[in-house]
Amino acid sequence: MPDRKYRHSGYQDEERREPRRDDRGPAGGGPRERPEGPRGRGLGAPTVTVFRCRMCGTRQQLAGSVALDAVCSSCGNDLHTCSNCIHFDTSRPKECRKPVLERVTNKTRRNACELMTPNTVQEFASDRPVAVTPEGSAVSSPRAAFDALFNKKK
Numbered sequence: 040m041p042d043r044k045y046r047h048s049g050y051q052d053e054e055r056r057e058p059r060r061d062d063r064g065p066a067g068g069g070p071r072e073r074p075e076g077p078r079g080r081g082l083g084a085p086t087v088t089v090f091r092c093r094m095c096g097t098r099q100q101l102a103g104s105v106a107l108d109a110v111c112s113s114c115g116n117d118l119h120t121c122s123n124c125i126h127f128d129t130s131r132p133k134e135c136r137k138p139v140l141e142r143v144t145n146k147t148r149r150n151a152c153e154l155m156t157p158n159t160v161q162e163f164a165s166d167r168p169v170a171v172t173p174e175g176s177a178v179s180s181p182r183a184a185f186d187a188l189f190n191k192k193k
Contacts, residue, residue, distance in 0.1 A: 085164040090157045093122040094147070105157050107149065117149035118157075125158040 090101040097113035109118040121127045121143050126136040133142040137154045 081163060086161045087164045088159050089162050090123075090159050092116065092118065093120070093158075101157055101159070105155065107151060116147070119149050119152075119155060121146035121150065121152070121155075123158055124152070124154075125156045126154060127158070 090099045090105075091097065092099055092111040092114060094116045095111060095114040097111060099109075099111065099118060105119045105123070107119050110116065111118055121134065124135075127146065128134060128136050133139050134146065135143075135154075139152070139154065143150050143152065
């Protein structure tokens with residue numbers, strides 16, 4: 040080290056000239072052992088398949104396929120539309136993943152496409168306990184649950 044200007048140890052020191060050992064895996068060089076079971080957020084949790092309106096996000100009752108005259112129970116928009124279909128993709132030709140003969144111009148209006156498949160998603164099953172009033176009846180809205188919790192008996 041006398042040939043260097045500063046006395047700090049660094050990459051040029053002789054103790055570092057040993058061959059490096061790769062610390063990324065086990066000493067044997069094989070793959071690491073993986074823990075058993077699901078990994079990640081929510082994996083293994085109970086899920087439910089739901090169909091939601093693309094306009095308002097309200098969960099809709101689905102019995103196989105969507106009827107041609109079906110409308111959303113919340114906002115009143117049509118449900119048998121391209122925007123509610125699993126094949127809808129704005130980056131594809133005619134904005135559909137399936138080969139269609141004619142492009143549907145308005146994707147949010149009702150159409151008679153035979154290829155329409157409802158866009159269902161997997162959501163976590165709700166296993167939260169339902170709020171109960173002092174009388175024993177179930178409460179559905181958050182405001183009613185708040186009132187049931189903090190209001191005095193009359």
